[in-house]
Amino acid sequence: MFGLTILGNNSAIPAFGRHPTAQAVTYEDQVYLVDCGEGTQQQLAHYRVKRSKINHIFISHLHGDHYFGLIGLITSMGLLGREHPLHLYGHPTLKTIIDLQLEAANAILRFPLLFFPVTQPGVLLDSPKMEVSCFAVKHRIPCWGFLFREKKLPRKLLPAKAIEAGIPPRFFHQLQAGMDFVNEQGVIIPNSLVTLPNPPGRIYAYSADTIYDESLAGIFAGVNLLYHEATYLHDLKDRALERFHTTALQAGEMALKSGAKKLLLGHFSSKYEDLSPLLAEAGDVFKNVELAIEGVTYRIF
Amino acid sequence: MFGLTILGNNSAIPAFGRHPTAQAVTYEDQVYLVDCGEGTQQQLAHYRVKRSKINHIFISHLHGDHYFGLIGLITSMGLLGREHPLHLYGHPTLKTIIDLQLEAANAILRFPLLFFPVTQPGVLLDSPKMEVSCFAVKHRIPCWGFLFREKKLPRKLLPAKAIEAGIPPRFFHQLQAGMDFVNEQGVIIPNSLVTLPNPPGRIYAYSADTIYDESLAGIFAGVNLLYHEATYLHDLKDRALERFHTTALQAGEMALKSGAKKLLLGHFSSKYEDLSPLLAEAGDVFKNVELAIEGVTYRIF
Numbered sequence: 001m002f003g004l005t006i007l008g009n010n011s012a013i014p015a016f017g018r019h020p021t022a023q024a025v026t027y028e029d030q031v032y033l034v035d036c037g038e039g040t041q042q043q044l045a046h047y048r049v050k051r052s053k054i055n056h057i058f059i060s061h062l063h064g065d066h067y068f069g070l071i072g073l074i075t076s077m078g079l080l081g082r083e084h085p086l087h088l089y090g091h092p093t094l095k096t097i098i099d100l101q102l103e104a105a106n107a108i109l110r111f112p113l114l115f116f117p118v119t120q121p122g123v124l125l126d127s128p129k130m131e132v133s134c135f136a137v138k139h140r141i142p143c144w145g146f147l148f149r150e151k152k153l154p155r156k157l158l159p160a161k162a163i164e165a166g167i168p169p170r171f172f173h174q175l176q177a178g179m180d181f182v183n184e185q186g187v188i189i190p191n192s193l194v195t196l197p198n199p200p201g202r203i204y205a206y207s208a209d210t211i212y213d214e215s216l217a218g219i220f221a222g223v224n225l226l227y228h229e230a231t232y233l234h235d236l237k238d239r240a241l242e243r244f245h246t247t248a249l250q251a252g253e254m255a256l257k258s259g260a261k262k263l264l265l266g267h268f269s270s271k272y273e274d275l276s277p278l279l280a281e282a283g284d285v286f287k288n289v290e291l292a293i294e295g296v297t298y299r300i301f
Numbered sequence: 302m303f304g305l306t307i308l309g310n311n312s313a314i315p316a317f318g319r320h321p322t323a324q325a326v327t328y329e330d331q332v333y334l335v336d337c338g339e340g341t342q343q344q345l346a347h348y349r350v351k352r353s354k355i356n357h358i359f360i361s362h363l364h365g366d367h368y369f370g371l372i373g374l375i376t377s378m379g380l381l382g383r384e385h386p387l388h389l390y391g392h393p394t395l396k397t398i399i400d401l402q403l404e405a406a407n408a409i410l411r412f413p414l415l416f417f418p419v420t421q422p423g424v425l426l427d428s429p430k431m432e433v434s435c436f437a438v439k440h441r442i443p444c445w446g447f448l449f450r451e452k453k454l455p456r457k458l459l460p461a462k463a464i465e466a467g468i469p470p471r472f473f474h475q476l477q478a479g480m481d482f483v484n485e486q487g488v489i490i491p492n493s494l495v496t497l498p499n500p501p502g503r504i505y506a507y508s509a510d511t512i513y514d515e516s517l518a519g520i521f522a523g524v525n526l527l528y529h530e531a532t533y534l535h536d537l538k539d540r541a542l543e544r545f546h547t548t549a550l551q552a553g554e555m556a557l558k559s560g561a562k563k564l565l566l567g568h569f570s571s572k573y574e575d576l577s578p579l580l581a582e583a584g585d586v587f588k589n590v591e592l593a594i595e596g597v598t599y600r601i602f
Contacts, residue, residue, distance in 0.1 A: 013381065039339065041315065041339070062406055064406060072365055072369045075365045076313070076315075079313050093405045104395075105363055106442050
């Protein structure tokens with residue numbers, strides 16, 4: 001299961017029961033936290049996302065609605081007796097802030113807090129099944145989007161065909177890795193006869209906070225799910241520009257241009273109690289779009 | 302109206318829907334915020350306490366459950382266009398933390414944020430009707446309790462008696478201030494004939510986080526309302542001691558020894574879903590006791 005659980009979908013000021021940005025990317029037994037606005041630890045508890053499964057936290061930028069809940073989450077993890085390492089990725093100043101607050105509390109964490117400063121685009125995490133990379137977006141302060149790329153899975157074995165071809169089971173692993181088999185008579189049995197290619201790894205893209213920027217379309221090309229900020233309706237496009245944000249219409253255009261398979265809108269302005277006009281506006285240009293709703297898990301496929 | 306609205310009554314880790322410490326002391330049209338745990342801005346909105354009426358914020362100490370919500374509240378005040386000054390009282394390092402976070406966000410507040418470092422006991426705020434002072438309590442890190450002392454009100458004028466005594470209304474203000482009146486014949490009309498003394502100013506005491514410390518009884522002497530932490534039941538008195546906290550029984554004893562009129566218990570450990578045993582334990586030694594419940598406003602009288 002590769003999914004995205006929305007913990008907060010609002011922009012700067014909490015309103016209408018909506019929370020500032022935080023989301024949990026779940027992949028098999030791992031939870032990757034993306035941004036961590038105030039109240040995230042309570043949202044995690046509310047939606048039963050296990051804190052103990054979070055081993056990597058990615059912070060896009062240092063506007064408070066994207067990280068003011070981080071120190072509370074880290075502190076609680078410490079109080080709850082966590083011992084396994086936590087990896088934190090963000091602007092170098094984030095470490096200064098966290099260290100200062102821990103020091104002021106005279107708090108010593110019993111788990112390793114491993115900090116990785118994000119200063120240039122590239123791969124942040126390379127694990128056996130998932131690669132996470134960052135890319136620069138255009139905001140008022142340095143800001144990074146994240147790509148979660150499922151690694152290409154092994155080929156799918158066709159056991160009946162393999163046995164029929166006389167391949168001993170101890171070689172099946174190599175077949176899944178794409179190798180041909182050569183039998184004792186020196187006959188080559190091509191891999192394609194006994195396996196099927198698996199679908200390519202799925203990709204989730206998180207736009208973070210950004211101005212509408214067509215140069216991002218290449219990064220979002222063909223992603224399975226694009227979460228794009230849609231702070232305002234397009235009648236406020238000047239305000240969006242001035243504040244380095246995107247309109248719902250522009251988010252739809254970005255999805256269309258990039259060839260993303262599905263678009264999820266988020267980071268809604270506190271101006272809007274009713275979010276349906278944002279959905280309608282993006283839907284006019286890109287059909288497969290949904291609103292990011294807190295507590296909902298969106299499957300990535 | 303002199304009241305206390307509980308915004309958070311829990312200790313370090315949020316649990317059972319309870320929030321970390323924050324409370325609003327309301328006096329006439331002023332709101333004084335005491336501590337500001339994570340989520341306070343949302344609790345203020347939830348319980349309809351107007352942010353704009355908060356002009357003074359007092360932070361007891363730099364454990365996160367008492368101030369992690371402060372930067373979010375300040376940031377939101379700025380985004381909402383606040384222009385009038387905000388006075389902030391706390392450990393000197395608090396200013397370093399706030400400044401660092403504002404700088405990282407490239408945020409410029411449009412209102413003056415006036416910081417008053419709390420480094421010794423004494424008066425922090427001396428306004429016409431309310432005096433706020435701090436006193437040191439004993440915790441793992443420097444920690445301050447706060448006393449809200451209503452100033453003695455003007456004497457209560459008895460207008461019929463004053464007119465009967467031939468005192469012109471333009472002198473009534475001086476009568477309320479306690480002065481005698483001398484008429485044109487040189488006859489002294491004693492103040493006590495035409496006014497009544499008003500009751501003394503009411504006092505609210507906030508214990509903050511502290512070990513049970515009998516030397517505080519003098520500070521709490523005769524206060525109208527004492528909010529005392531009661532993190533644990535007394536069977537965990539050793540843990541309370543080790544972590545510099547108080548048990549419910551000890552909170553009751555403190556109220557009894559000090560002669561406080563009423564006791565409010567708070568800062569409950571996340572161990573306890575049911576808080577009634579804490580109430581019962583304190584009630585065994587001090588009758589006029591209540592649990593601090595979020596969203597409830599306790600009148601101070």
